[in-house]
Amino acid sequence: MTDPQALGVYVHWPYCAKICPYCDFNVVRDRRQAEQADLADAILADLEAQRTLTGPRRLVSVFLGGGTPSLMDPQRAADIVATARRLWEATPDLEVSLEANPTDAEAGRFGAFRAAGVTRLSLGLQSFDDEALKFLGRNHDAAEARRAATLAARTFPRLSVDMIYALPGQTVAAWTDQLRAAIALGAEHVSPYQLTIEAGTAFDRAVGRGQFKSADDETGAALYAATQSVLEAAGFEAYEVSNHARGAAARSRHNLVYWRGQDYVGVGPGAHGRLALHGVRTATEAARKVGDYIGQVRETGLGFRDPEALSPVEAAEERLLMGLRTYEGVGIEELAALGLTASHPAVAGLVEQGLLAEDPQRLRATPAGRFVLDGVTRALIVGAS
Numbered sequence: 001m002t003d004p005q006a007l008g009v010y011v012h013w014p015y016c017a018k019i020c021p022y023c024d025f026n027v028v029r030d031r032r033q034a035e036q037a038d039l040a041d042a043i044l045a046d047l048e049a050q051r052t053l054t055g056p057r058r059l060v061s062v063f064l065g066g067g068t069p070s071l072m073d074p075q076r077a078a079d080i081v082a083t084a085r086r087l088w089e090a091t092p093d094l095e096v097s098l099e100a101n102p103t104d105a106e107a108g109r110f111g112a113f114r115a116a117g118v119t120r121l122s123l124g125l126q127s128f129d130d131e132a133l134k135f136l137g138r139n140h141d142a143a144e145a146r147r148a149a150t151l152a153a154r155t156f157p158r159l160s161v162d163m164i165y166a167l168p169g170q171t172v173a174a175w176t177d178q179l180r181a182a183i184a185l186g187a188e189h190v191s192p193y194q195l196t197i198e199a200g201t202a203f204d205r206a207v208g209r210g211q212f213k214s215a216d217d218e219t220g221a222a223l224y225a226a227t228q229s230v231l232e233a234a235g236f237e238a239y240e241v242s243n244h245a246r247g248a249a250a251r252s253r254h255n256l257v258y259w260r261g262q263d264y265v266g267v268g269p270g271a272h273g274r275l276a277l278h279g280v281r282t283a284t285e286a287a288r289k290v291g292d293y294i295g296q297v298r299e300t301g302l303g304f305r306d307p308e309a310l311s312p313v314e315a316a317e318e319r320l321l322m323g324l325r326t327y328e329g330v331g332i333e334e335l336a337a338l339g340l341t342a343s344h345p346a347v348a349g350l351v352e353q354g355l356l357a358e359d360p361q362r363l364r365a366t367p368a369g370r371f372v373l374d375g376v377t378r379a380l381i382v383g384a385s
Helices: 033-054 074-087 110-115 130-135 142-155 172-184 202-208 217-233 253-259 290-300 312-323 332-338 345-352 367-371 373-384
Strands: 006-013 058-066 089-100 120-126 158-165 189-194 237-240 243-245 263-267 272-277 280-285
Touching (some): 006 033, 006 253, 033 074, 033 263, 033 272, 033 290, 058 253, 074 089, 074 110, 089 253, 110 142, 158 172, 172 189, 217 367, 253 263, 253 312, 312 332, 312 373, 345 373, 367 373
Parallel strands (some): 006 263, 058 089, 089 120, 120 158, 158 189
Antiparallel strands (some): 189 243, 263 272, 272 280
16 A cells, blocks of 8 residues: 655644643643744745655645644645645645644634645544533533534535543443534544543643542443444444544545555654655654754754664564554565564464454454554564564
8 A cells, every 4th residue: 555656744833722631742832923933934944855855756645733733823824735735746635634623713713724725624622521621621612612513514625523532430321422422513534532641741640649540441442342333333434443434535644644654754843754765764853842943944954853764674563553553454565574474473373363354465453453453563573573
């Protein structure tokens, strides 16, 4: 499935009106407009510089992520999209995604972002329960979530919604109602994520103080199973572990770039990229702090230093980790550096356990394997070493 000419662009806009207690992304509180203008200029310059590295390519996606990119001036989004289109030849079905929160203030700008070229909105609903939203530290309520989703479905060709489950005390019945509410609002793509306590977050500290506990394994398994059942019944395909789409056209083109091992440019503070440079898969990581990123671009033209050339084994391990997340899996030939074949003992053992599909051409996790995917990938990597 790897297309050597395809290219995605990821743009990291780190500003947030409020930092959610579960978030471990590279984010900062919304800051003065002068800094944001400087950052936008640096992102445009970084794109220009990375064009010299990639050469001519087919641009298949632009993803404005964060942070909260829906807080940016829509004209800046328009400038970024126009620059990416000018630097690389865009496919006719170019996907331009924007992450947004459902506050009334942000929803009021949806039309401007559509005019800026955004074709797909990724809306962070998380829940339709006001108490749950308060627990999650969100700055919107359930009524705003419904208004924003309804408006987004009318404004953008594609709508994806994020939902969080396995909150303290959440039952299968309550989570099922949440999913059905999201579906009823017209989303054709749903990304349900189990609440994970990430090190260093406010939730991590709260758990350490005994304020609440994570869902136990049995509850997590029941909620995961309910997720699959409800979405499948509504016509959604689990094309990736945490992503469900109603038909092939609704799948996230940008995320498929990651999962299929294609190249992508990363710009903005802390953004990661993967590029084939001189025939070698190469990892890039931009300076994390806003000021450092702006300074780095002004100094060298690029937002990153010291790109890392991945060894064949490292590249194959990354391909395995990303590709197994999808329904299509990974071609055996892409894992040659690991020595994994259909007859390899590690592969054969997982097939026998019902965790990998029996397929001589591809490694594909079964539904049971997806539920314990970390263990499956670990077994394959350890078995290959």
